[in-house]
Amino acid sequence: MIKLLMLRHRAFCRAFSTSVRTKPFQVAIDGPAASGKSTTAKLVAQRLGFDYIDTGAFYRCITFATLSKGIDPSDSNNNHQISDIAERSVIQLQTVFAEPPPAFNNGQPSSSLSTRSFLLPTTRVFLNSKDVSSDIRTGIVSKHVSAVAAIGNVREAVLQKVRNLGATDAHVKGPNDSKNDNNNSNSGLAAKLSTPKGLVMDGRDIGTVVLPHADLKVFLVADSRVRAERRLQELIMNAADSTELQGQLDVEAVQKDLERRDELDRTRKVSPLRKAEDAMELDTSNLTIEEQVDAIVQEALHRQRQC
Numbered sequence: 001m002i003k004l005l006m007l008r009h010r011a012f013c014r015a016f017s018t019s020v021r022t023k024p025f026q027v028a029i030d031g032p033a034a035s036g037k038s039t040t041a042k043l044v045a046q047r048l049g050f051d052y053i054d055t056g057a058f059y060r061c062i063t064f065a066t067l068s069k070g071i072d073p074s075d076s077n078n079n080h081q082i083s084d085i086a087e088r089s090v091i092q093l094q095t096v097f098a099e100p101p102p103a104f105n106n107g108q109p110s111s112s113l114s115t116r117s118f119l120l121p122t123t124r125v126f127l128n129s130k131d132v133s134s135d136i137r138t139g140i141v142s143k144h145v146s147a148v149a150a151i152g153n154v155r156e157a158v159l160q161k162v163r164n165l166g167a168t169d170a171h172v173k174g175p176n177d178s179k180n181d182n183n184n185s186n187s188g189l190a191a192k193l194s195t196p197k198g199l200v201m202d203g204r205d206i207g208t209v210v211l212p213h214a215d216l217k218v219f220l221v222a223d224s225r226v227r228a229e230r231r232l233q234e235l236i237m238n239a240a241d242s243t244e245l246q247g248q249l250d251v252e253a254v255q256k257d258l259e260r261r262d263e264l265d266r267t268r269k270v271s272p273l274r275k276a277e278d279a280m281e282l283d284t285s286n287l288t289i290e291e292q293v294d295a296i297v298q299e300a301l302h303r304q305r306q307c
């Protein structure tokens, strides 16, 4: 009897996946600052052969553009101007994935990272066709980004841009890849939704607002001291010279800044940072990057197998 039910379930899943499933498998990764979202999301996308979208980069670009125009994001009188910048900004992401390891050669993702070398994909960010990948990670942008991200019209503009992202073979997608990336063409995410390719997106409101029907939702957390130490290491490694690190060399200061930003993100009125009810929580404080990626990949493969 149980066997019969299982056979029926499998038949239903097969029928469902070929006839009804027109959207790609979606993985939503949310969590506080420096909890490991983008590192993990990129590696999960690479392991599964999915596309990757870093939504934080959009808010960072808008903040950078605002500051570049000499506009103070902390003054709410400027919200209208900032919203205007958000609407006009053309933002594009280019993620370059590492060569698939040998374990991928048969077309199947490897089941464990221990079988492959550890190669981190890189994402370049373009604002109005200019590469701003480093500019958007500076201390001054981090300081103001949460105020910008709290403006309702800015969030609306970012949501539109994310929805309209080009649907080229976006495993490697750049500023010249699609003329449709920057306007309101329907070819973007809408087209992605009709292809079988999967998608990993990370941010603060992905599981709750952007992809509320994601197949797998993950909420990454980590102790704020651990997050600050990791972020500081990252800042030191990425800084071209020590002048870029002014005021950020102190782990206490980095921790305070992360906590301040988390508080702003959690308490804002529009799309606050929160764990979706159906999200799986993963504490990365005592995990290696390989372990957290593995946990998510295993869960995604498990859910894909189920239906």
Ligand SMILES: Nc1ncnc2c1ncn2[C@@H]1O[C@H](COP(=O)(O)OP(=O)(O)O)[C@@H](O)[C@H]1O
Pocket (backbone or CB within 6 Å): 031, 032, 033, 034, 035, 036, 037, 038, 039, 040, 230, 231, 233, 234, 284, 287, 288, 289, 292
């Ligand atoms: N489990 C881990 N162990 C050590 N370092 C980690 C771990 N997870 C992430 N990191 C590092 O922490 C830093 C912040 O991670 P990142 O992915 O940028 O976080 P987020 O996108 O949530 O801000 C990066 O330098 C990343 O390599």
Ligand SMILES: Nc1ccn([C@@H]2O[C@H](COP(=O)(O)OP(=O)(O)O)[C@@H](O)[C@H]2O)c(=O)n1
Pocket (backbone or CB within 6 Å): 032, 033, 034, 035, 038, 055, 056, 057, 059, 060, 145, 146, 147, 149, 150, 202, 203, 204, 205, 206, 261, 265
């Ligand atoms: N989906 C998202 C992504 C980012 N953000 C905002 O953008 C800021 C920067 O996001 P990020 O992911 O680049 O930040 P880090 O965690 O990498 O420091 C966050 O602190 C949020 O204020 C958001 O509000 N919603």
